[in-house]
């Protein structure tokens with residue numbers, strides 16, 4: 900299965916500058932970043948949980964509820980999820996990127 904990509908400003912490599920990078924996320928909110936040198940996505944080992952959650956939350960804000968157009972970020976032990984008040988549901992970034 901091909902994972903959907905999104906762009907975020909971050910510093911995912913300790914040896915590279917802060918900039919705009921392509922990321923993917925899987926259902927347990929593991930973040931991967933496109934490594935230009937390797938030519939494939941690689942797990943973001945040097946990104947703290949706090950920064951990971953910020954990157955995921957920022958992208959979640961771009962994927963509001965299709966019915967009410969709102970999104971509220973909630974924290975779970977696996978990381979942020981989006982939710983809204985109009986329906987009893989929540990979604991991960993993977994759900995949002997489908």
Ligand SMILES: [Zn+2]
Nearest residue numbers: 964967983985
């Ligand atoms: Zn809603």
